Amino acid sequence: MKIAVLMGGTSAEREVSLASGQGIVKALRERGHEVWTVDTARGFVPPEREADLLPEGVHAAPPGDLEGALDPIQLADVEQIRAADVAFLALHGGAGEDGTIQALLDLMGVRYTGSGPLGSGIAMDKDVSKRLFRDAQVPTLPWRVARAPDFRYDPDTIEDLIGFPCIVKPSKQGSSVGITVVGESDQLASAVEEARKYDSEVMIERYAKGRELTVGILGDQALPPVEIRPKKGIYDYHSKYTPGMTEYFCPAPLEEEVVAQMQAYALRAFRVLKLRGYARIDFILAREQLFCLEANTLPGMTATSLLPKAAAAMGIDYPELCERIVRLAGG
Known part of the structure; x- marks a missing residue:
């Protein structure tokens, strides 16, 4: 299969996206696919230049503005996207996760991974998401x-x-x-x-002080929850991307009833936001009460990210997870 992996972009999460994208490219090539790298801020990246995309890893602070970046509409002229059987979206934040690029791919007739424009836009807007959670009786904080x-x-x-x-x-x-x-x-x-x-x-x-948890969704299945324990303060950008700042436990050490309830809430949130393919739904457990925080339609996909951790607990290794996400592609 011919797969264009879209990564990078211009959001504050550019470096995280590049890390996800490079892992996906490697995994899908291992599975025998013809894979092209596309930085949505720069265009097609030839194989000999791929190693230059992220020379120093993900920094502990989001990058600044990127000068001279492509406008999303210019991606319609990228030959490798037009020729792809599937576009794998390894984008985080900005136009990559708010539905803009999804809408463009729909107009181009290119299948892609993850949710469509409507679900992507709804999930990106935390205010709208929480209104829908509330209406669907998925508990959320005021x-x-x-x-x-x-x-x-x-x-x-x-x-x-x-x-x-x-x-x-x-x-x-x-x-x-x-x-x-x-x-x-x-x-x-x-x-x-x-x-x-x-x-x-x-x-x-x-602010509810409690246990930070997340549930991955793959297709129509809720994966085992992951517990996130920052060693200091809250689970912010610094804690996420500084090595050794956070501990992860998967499956999370929880009673079966709590796991079942959280997975049910996660699937309900996934459906009410009109998501598809895969996602990650974040929760906090405070005083024995679960609260849904938000949905991530394009969660991190480095080999050590939360969704791959949850999949691994189900016996699904990283290359197989990438393969399954490709098979779930719509558009």
């Missing part, structure tokens, strides 16, 4: 959103409905970029200022 241009919010409402501490984060961003835990009301303004660097909407959400 929240409010401050929007551009002035990012106004009512401090009294925040204190009464959400309380302190709370979490402030971009509403449409991933990899815990721009996230702050706010302990007191006088810290709220600076946290909103930080989050607005990454998005036109900022979410202010109740």
Whole structure:
């Protein structure tokens, strides 16, 4: 099969995407496929230049703006995408995960992995996602959103409905970029200022201290949950991508009833957001109560990422996982 692996892009998660993409390229070539590398910010990457994409690994802070990047519409002219049987989307955040590139591929008639434009856009918007979770009786934490241009919010409402501490984060961003835990009301303004660097909407959400968990979905199956234990603070970009900062346990040491309930919530969230193929649904278990945080339509796919860990617990190795995701491709 001819497969174009789309990676990189211009979001704050570019380096994470490049790491995912390179792992996928290697795995699919091992499975005998003809695989092309496409950096959606630069275009087709010849095999002899692939090693230059990520020479120093993923840094512990998101990269800055990328100059001279392609506009997404220019991807329609990339021969390797047009000729592919399937486009494997190894993109995270931005146009790669918000449905923009999915819509373009639909117009081009190219099949691709993961969710379509509608599901991708819904899941990327945490505010819309949480409204749908609430309507589908998937428990989620109370929240409010401050929007551009002035990012106004009512401090009294925040204190009464959400309380302190709370979490402030971009509403449409991933990899815990721009996230702050706010302990007191006088810290709220600076946290909103930080989050607005990454998005036109900022979410202010109740902070629940508890066990951080995630459930991968592959096709119509919920995988074993993974527990995430940061050694210090919250599970932010620094904790995710700095070696040794976080411990992972899979399957998570939980009672069977909790696992079954969380997997049921994950599948319900997957369906209500109109997702397909695969995804990862994040939870927190606080005082014996599960809360759904968000859905990731294109979760990290390095060999040590959370979804591959969960698949491995089911006896599905990394190359086989990549193969299965390709087989689930729609479009």
